[in-house]
Structures are given as C-alpha cells and as structure tokens.
Amino acid sequence: MEQWALEVREVEIRYRGLPVVQDVSIQVKKGGTVTILGANGAxxxxxxxxxMGAQRIWKGKVMLEGREIQGFSTEQIVKLGIVYVPEERMLFGPLSVEDNLKLGAYLLEDEKLVKENLEKVYGLFPKLRERKDQAASTLSGGEQQMLAIGRGLMSNPKVLMLDEPSLGLAPLLVTELFDTVRRLKTSGMTILLVEQNVKEALEIADYGYVLQAGRLVLEGTKEELLSSDMVKKAYLGL
Ligand SMILES: Nc1ncnc2c1ncn2[C@@H]1O[C@H](COP(=O)(O)OP(=O)(O)O)[C@@H](O)[C@H]1O
Ligand SMILES: [Mg+2]
Structure with a gap:
C-alpha cells in the first residue's frame, strides 16, 4: 500500500453539533501538490x-506519513511536520521581516538550524532578504503572503497547507503568488492548497478535490477536473 505524506480518511468536523465537513477523504503524495476547491463556506x-488540531475531528482519521495524529495538539502537529498558513496571514506588522520569519521557528531549539532555515527561505524568496529589516507592515500584499509562507517554512514542515493564499491580492500579485507556490513545488515541498482561484490552482496541482457543503463531490487529476462539466460551469464560468 502506498504511504501518503498526508492522508485524511472519512473525516467529520462539526460546529455546535452540526457537521460542516462530512466523510471527507483526501491523499497527498510526498512532493505532490494537491488542491481543494470549493465556494465560500464549503x-x-x-x-x-x-x-492542524485546531478543530475537533469527530469521526475519521488524519495521518501524517502513516501515523495517526487526530486528537493531537496543534503544537505537536507542527512539531511532527505540518504547517498551516491561514487566510488571515497573521503577521506581526511592526516587527521586521526577519523577526517574523524567526517567529516561525519558535519550536526549534537549535539556533544553527534556525539560521539554516532562514538561508533556505531567503534562497527561495530573495525579495524577503532584500527587505529583511523592514517592518512587515510596509510590504506589499504579495510580499506579505510570501512572508507568511516563508514563516511557515521556518519550522521545516513535511507538509505545507496554504489557505487561499491569493485572497485579496490584485490580479498582478495573484500571478506573482502562484509563481511563489510553483517555486515551492519545484523545491520538493509537499503542498495542500486551498483556493477559489480554480484555474491557477489547477495549473499547479497534480490532483484536486471539489468540496461542496462539506462533502467531496468530485476528485481527479488536473486534466480530469479541467474537462469536467461541473468544474467548467461552477468554477471556470464556461
Ligand atoms: N467558528 C465557527 N463557528 C461556527 N460555524 C463556523 C465557524 N467557522 C466556520 N463555520 C461554518 O462552517 C462552514 C464552513 O466554513 P469554512 O470552513 O470557513 O468554509 P470555507 O473555508 O470553505 O469558506 C460555514 O457554514 C461556516 O459558516
Ligand atoms: Mg476558508
């Protein structure tokens, strides 16, 4: 049996007793890029x-490299190697770019490793090095998103989860953002990408899932999804 980097099996999540995610199963290969598409509120x-352990898993399993992690704390899950870059980015505006990056490594005790990771992030995103002493709040929207992703990389994740990274960016910056994600993919990172920008997300992803009202209604390779009538009508406006 194939061992997935990340596997979600028949998961249910509820708010106040009401299921908002039901019977959802997804798999992400090591080094793969998988996208989850779906409208607002899906x-x-x-x-x-x-x-991430920030919402209770009522049913089902979450597995990182074959190990069950549902019920673990967020801190344990970060330590084991999953990082979540939320929609809201959660940067510390008054702090410098570099200090924001260092905060992403708060669970690493080895200073040398922190330095190495900083170099890795700067290597991947030279713009962040150029701006390392600037306050995060002075960056453009696209650079802030790059910083949020860079901060996530500082803890050496095995799997990086990006939640609508293009949200709120001007069209030109959306292109730049997807270039950033593409660079990450090329670097070998395993990525789970949630997006409403269906076309761009599918261009990067190897495989995708469509979530509607908490349930998976479709999954397939990029080619399969792009040629599906449902994706064309509901998400590509064709
Ligand atoms: N903290 C919360 N408390 C109660 N309901 C919530 C909460 N967060 C999200 N929901 C509801 O759960 C559903 C799924 O929301 P969400 O996961 O944010 O969807 P998406 O990210 O696809 O837009 C929506 O109906 C939303 O209103
Ligand atoms: Mg959302």
Whole structure:
C-alpha cells in the first residue's frame, strides 16, 4: 500500500453539533501538490484547521506519513511536520521581516538550524532578504503572503497547507503568488492548497478535490477536473 505524506480518511468536523465537513477523504503524495476547491463556506478552512488540531475531528482519521495524529495538539502537529498558513496571514506588522520569519521557528531549539532555515527561505524568496529589516507592515500584499509562507517554512514542515493564499491580492500579485507556490513545488515541498482561484490552482496541482457543503463531490487529476462539466460551469464560468 502506498504511504501518503498526508492522508485524511472519512473525516467529520462539526460546529455546535452540526457537521460542516462530512466523510471527507483526501491523499497527498510526498512532493505532490494537491488542491481543494470549493465556494465560500464549503468547509475548506474547517478541514485544514481539523488537520492542524485546531478543530475537533469527530469521526475519521488524519495521518501524517502513516501515523495517526487526530486528537493531537496543534503544537505537536507542527512539531511532527505540518504547517498551516491561514487566510488571515497573521503577521506581526511592526516587527521586521526577519523577526517574523524567526517567529516561525519558535519550536526549534537549535539556533544553527534556525539560521539554516532562514538561508533556505531567503534562497527561495530573495525579495524577503532584500527587505529583511523592514517592518512587515510596509510590504506589499504579495510580499506579505510570501512572508507568511516563508514563516511557515521556518519550522521545516513535511507538509505545507496554504489557505487561499491569493485572497485579496490584485490580479498582478495573484500571478506573482502562484509563481511563489510553483517555486515551492519545484523545491520538493509537499503542498495542500486551498483556493477559489480554480484555474491557477489547477495549473499547479497534480490532483484536486471539489468540496461542496462539506462533502467531496468530485476528485481527479488536473486534466480530469479541467474537462469536467461541473468544474467548467461552477468554477471556470464556461
Ligand atoms: N467558528 C465557527 N463557528 C461556527 N460555524 C463556523 C465557524 N467557522 C466556520 N463555520 C461554518 O462552517 C462552514 C464552513 O466554513 P469554512 O470552513 O470557513 O468554509 P470555507 O473555508 O470553505 O469558506 C460555514 O457554514 C461556516 O459558516
Ligand atoms: Mg476558508
């Protein structure tokens, strides 16, 4: 049996007793990029928060490299290697770019490793190095998103989960953001990408799932999804 980097099996998540994610199963290969598509309120963020231990998993399993992690604390899950970059980015505006990055490594005790990771992030995103002493609040929207992703990388994740990273960015910056994600993919990172920008997300992803009202209604390779009538009508406006 194939061992997935991340596997979600028949998961249910509820708010006040009402299921908002039901019977959802997804698999992410090591080094793969998988996207979850779906309208506002479909349950995408709830699912990611569930994987992260920030939302209770009522049914089902979450497995990182074959190990069950549902019920673990968020801190344990970060330590084991999953990082979540939320929609809201959660940067510390008055702090410098570099200090924001260092905060992403708060669970690493080895200073040398922190330095190495900083170099890795700067290597991947040279713009962040150029701006390392600037306050995070002075960055453009696209650079802030890059910083939020860079901060996530500082804890050496095995799996990076991005929640609508293009949200609120101007069209030109959306292109730049997807270039950033593509660079990450090329670097070998395993990525779970939640997006409403269906076309761009599918261009990057190897495999995708469509979530509607908490349930998976479709899954397939990029080619399969792009040629599906449902995706064309509901998400690509064709
Ligand atoms: N903290 C919360 N308390 C109660 N209901 C919530 C909460 N967060 C999200 N929901 C509800 O759960 C459903 C899924 O939301 P969400 O996971 O944010 O969807 P998406 O990320 O796909 O837009 C929605 O109906 C939303 O109103
Ligand atoms: Mg969301």
């Amino acid at each position: 349950g995408k963020s709830s699912l990611l928060r569930g994987i």
